[in-house]
Amino acid sequence: MQLGLVGLGKMGGNMAERIRRAGHEVVGFDRSSPKRDVDSLEKLVQALDAPRVVWVMVPSGDPTRSVVRELGGLLSAGDIVVDGGNSKWTDDQLHAQELGAKGIGYLDCGVSGGVWGLQNGYALMVGGDKDHVATVQPIFDALKPPAQTDESGQELPAAGFVHAGKAGAGHFSKMIHNGIEYAMMQAYGEGYELLEATDLVDDVPGVIASWTQGTVIRSWLLDLLVRALDEDPQLDRIRGYAEDSGEGRWTVEAAIEHAVPMPAIAASLFARFVSRQDDSxxxxxxxxxxxxxxxxxxxxxxxxxxxxxx
Known part of the structure; x- marks a missing residue:
């Protein structure tokens, strides 16, 4: 299958490589990356055979809106745009409506996997029309993690990919995923701080590493904390400052809108704000x-x- 990919940064560049390894053709464009195959969106569209599929991996907000708007003027009826960034779901609903009026399909795809996705595969949460999902399915299959098998060798139900619902459902699902991630990281961080604060524990990194096997709190995030402590046991080389990329705020806003109590995620979001103050x-x-x-x-x-x- 042929795919146009806009945005060749850490995520986009690795995704392009994983898709190519699966035997698909990728035409990449990035305004600043030397890895680009073409030097404009117009040339990217011209390089693709109709019906075209163009995947957008640029920062959310105005950058994504601008690219989608420009693609809407370059693509034709029957083409499909996939937004794989971290856009707010309300933007997806507008994009689907605007492109749909021109006969252009639109899918929103929440992507999780970070810099490890090239090796391990990406978890994909997709929103949009089922026929458009079916068209792009070979690309989703190339990106998602490989199938898992049970002890008898029987293939387990597909994981790492879901058609979550209509336009906006993919990014809404990814938003909640990231909100949960905020709370999990906050809990691990607080546990680390308390371990460091006591004089009872001599080997804090060792304690945290011991949790990665056989415990109910083991996770990939915990594995990554162990990795970070291996590299810097006292975390002396980094400041206690944590940005929020938007999804945590949107998760809390949605919780308020739907009257869903979400104290852990809300607290983890506000903790990030505290981290930016030298003297609160x-x-x-x-x-x-x-x-x-x-x-x-x-x-x-x-x-x-x-x-x-x-």
């Missing part, structure tokens, strides 16, 4: 209040810090 104003207020009502001691700002200009 919130905790200053808490300390001041504790001092006012209970006479609890507060830690004064060092004189040299107090003298710094605002």
């Amino acid at each position: 104003p919130t905790m200053k207020a808490v300390a001041a209040l504790r001092n006012q009502f209970g006479g609890h001691a507060v830690r004064a700002v060092a004189a040299q810090e107090a003298e710094r200009p605002a």
Whole structure:
């Protein structure tokens, strides 16, 4: 099968390679990558045989909207656009409507796998029309993890791919996946901090590594934490600063909209905001209040810090 791929960064570049290894043809375009096969979206479309399939892997928001809009002016009825980035599901609904008016199909595909996807395969959550999904299925099959078998050698039900529902369902599912990821990482991080805080435990990395086999909290994320501690046992080389790419916020917003209680994910999102503050104003207020009502001691700002200009 032939595929146009827009965006050849860490994810897109590896996906292109995995698809090629499966025997498909990929025509890649990226505005800055030297790995590109063509130097414009127009030339990418011209290089593909109709009906065309173009997969978009660029940052969510305006970059994706711009590419989809431009493709809408270049493609023809019967072609299909797949957004494999981290777009908000409401954007997918608009894109499906706008492209559908021109006879162009649209699929949203939440992709998980990170930089390890080239080796291990990617989990794919797809939204859109079932006929369009069927057209792109050979590419989905190339990207997803290989089939697993049970102890008798019998192939297990397909995993790593799902047609989640109508337009927007794929990115909505991936959004919730990432919200869960926020909470899991926060729990592992808090456990690590408490282990480091006590003088009872001599081998913190060893304890965490021991959890990777036979326990109910084992996971790939835990394996990655072990890897990080192998490289930097005290995590001295990195700051405790964590960005949020949007999906955590959207997950909490959706929870509010649907009145679904989501305290763990919400707390993990707000913890990331705290990580960006060198001296949290919130905790200053808490300390001041504790001092006012209970006479609890507060830690004064060092004189040299107090003298710094605002």
